[in-house]
Amino acid sequence: MTDTTSQLDGSVIDFEAAEPAAWSAATWFAVLSMAATSFALVSAEFLPAGLLTPMARDLGISEGTAGQVVTATASVGAVTALLSNVLIRRLNRKTVLVGLTALAVGSNILAALAADFWLLLLGRAGLGIALSAFWALSVAVVARLVGADAAGRGMAIVTLGVSLATIAAPSMGALISDWLGWRSAMAMTAGFAALAMLLQVLSLPTLPASTSNSLADVFQLTRRRGVQLGMIAILLLMTGHFAGSVYVRPFLEQVTLLETGPIALALLGFGIAAVIGNIAGGRMADANIRVALAVTAALMAFAALALVLWGAHIGVAFGFVTFWGFAFGMAPVVLPTNLSRAAPDALEPAGSLMVVSFQVAISIGAVFGGYVVDHYGALGPLTLTAVLAASTVALALLQPRS
Template sequence: MTDTTSQLDSATIDLDDAVPTSWSPTTWFAVISMAATSFALVSAEFLPAGLLTPMARDLGVSEGTAGQVVTATASVGAVTALLSNVLIGKLDRKTVLVGLSALAIISNLLAAFATDFWLLLLGRAGLGIALSGFWALSVAVVARLVGTNATGRGMAIVTLGVSLATIAAPSMGALISDWIGWRAATALTAGLAAIAMLLQILSLPSLPANTSNSLSDVFRLTKRRTVQLGMLAILMLMTGHFAGSVYVRPFLEQVTLLDTGPIALALLGFGVASVFGNFVGGRLADANVRIALAVTGGLMAFSAVSLVLWGVNSSVAFTLVTSWGLAFGMAPVVLPTNLSRGASDALEAAGSLMVVSFQVAISIGALFGGFAVDHFGASAPLTLTSILAAATLALALLQPRT
């Protein structure tokens, strides 16, 4: 890595020693502002799930076409993640984060007032930039706020916003849309981003850049064995999760034979368990990230394969969907922490690789999960989940102990 990159190593180590185990109110406020930002951004990302029908009708497009707003967000996000830390150069990271929140506000308002589908897509593309830029910086910023030895705990609080948004955004979006329209629901996400931006301005300290990454620095990082294993863990576990989780509802309908009400209750259990998973994952990751990754992969593999074998029983299915949610809640904390341990001197570049790995895994998982359910039935995607999660468990046990 470059000399400028190595400066981050010294800064991180010094900061880690300086930050006490017990966080000050100022530190808590800063970390909570990051959690509020993740909640605002992910709420906007998942909102279309509850707005698709009225959105499509209003803009005069099919629901399938309207669904491409999600694709636009993910596609732009994947490309931006690779370039974000190169483009921001030596800018103060607080300024960058505030700017990304401002972009989210503008993008959500553009989507809310879009007069045609292409303006809606443009707004969603802007949201993709804000999302990927935030997540690419998140681990490095949290490490500077709380110290590298508490990164898992800090990221657990930040990703709590993801779990809460996953539970709330689709359902609340649908309710608000029915009440005052889909445009108002979209505009409300701009309000959430504005609150997050205000919290950032008030709470985040100045975060001068310790490094200016080049694209070659980012790619050079992929030559490290620990980084390769960290990216592989993300690709396997998240591909497996998204291959199966998207099709949990069809499984519960066709195999467990549940009606809509019990299915909604099961999915609520999944979401609530994921919140607890955030905190469990944070504690385990700080104590021993290798074991934390093994537990996450093992629990997801057990949940998925057990659903395939015994999911006809409704009580068993409820329990296993909940345990899957616990594993999913652990993953967004454990996986980035695992990857960052191999790049403590280049956390921002590692953040870019982390976001790209997640986006690629989501795309591959949805593709293969759809193929499996269409050709082999409702149990097939869950079988794929169990195989890839078990492979992640094996990878964790084979990783170096340091």
């Protein structure tokens, strides 16, 4: 989402080719509806980080098992990222986007009402479909809304929804679950999605299908060494991140001995730092992507290791949870940019591989993190984060200079 070029209607578009024209009120409304959708979907995706303990207690399962709601979202999303362009190639993109957001509404309602763990997983799987298909379409749709010369500006506004969700979802989830229960927090995300869907219906113009990619286009890219290294970097760093971050609340409860209020503040600090890290990551990626990747991974490894060693102290825990958030904020900018540099002539298929890599990493991270927290305690997942992030530093140093 930070690329400067993309493909639309079979040609390469230079997003910086001309000075962007002023947008009409209708264009602003349409772009903001996309930003609202990204906020709603990502809020629902990140919500379990603040709900894990009460969710596990209510359903009578371990915290490690409860963490697999993240796995359900990501694993279904990985398949969706590969197939979405193939399955919807003839459908109007406005219809698809509204339908995906409606699916998110229903999925969040199902999760909020789930009487057992399997219904909860089913609801989260539906969210995974909506989330991945939305991101697979987002760049092309925004380019059509604002024009090729302003597509980068448009995507920056759409990803603002991600930044706001990163700040709001975990902390709001923790607070609302403490006041009203975790089911009310899940229902809140359904409300966000319903509002986003209404904005789409009112603001998006008709968007007839213009182009699509085949699976052959996507798989062809995996033969390139730069793409392979880019995918491995995503798998290592994001597996490490989600192996540990999903279980930050149990760590803060069991090791730092914090109550719900301070935990919510720590998660809020994580989110604010992630926004700052996003800005810093964009600037570093433009300057030197190889160095940016190494720095991002090194910061995350250091933050996780510091929590393992000194996280029992409240000040240290707050500081390095925030530090971790800064590193995580850099990652969604640096990792896709790193992958796209290896395929400047095929950015849409590269984008599909990027989404798949992220979703697979989230799934693996949640699975291994759940196993480790159940068998080795709250320190285990963060140790795994430090090891995998450090491995990403080594991978970054092996990559060819850009």
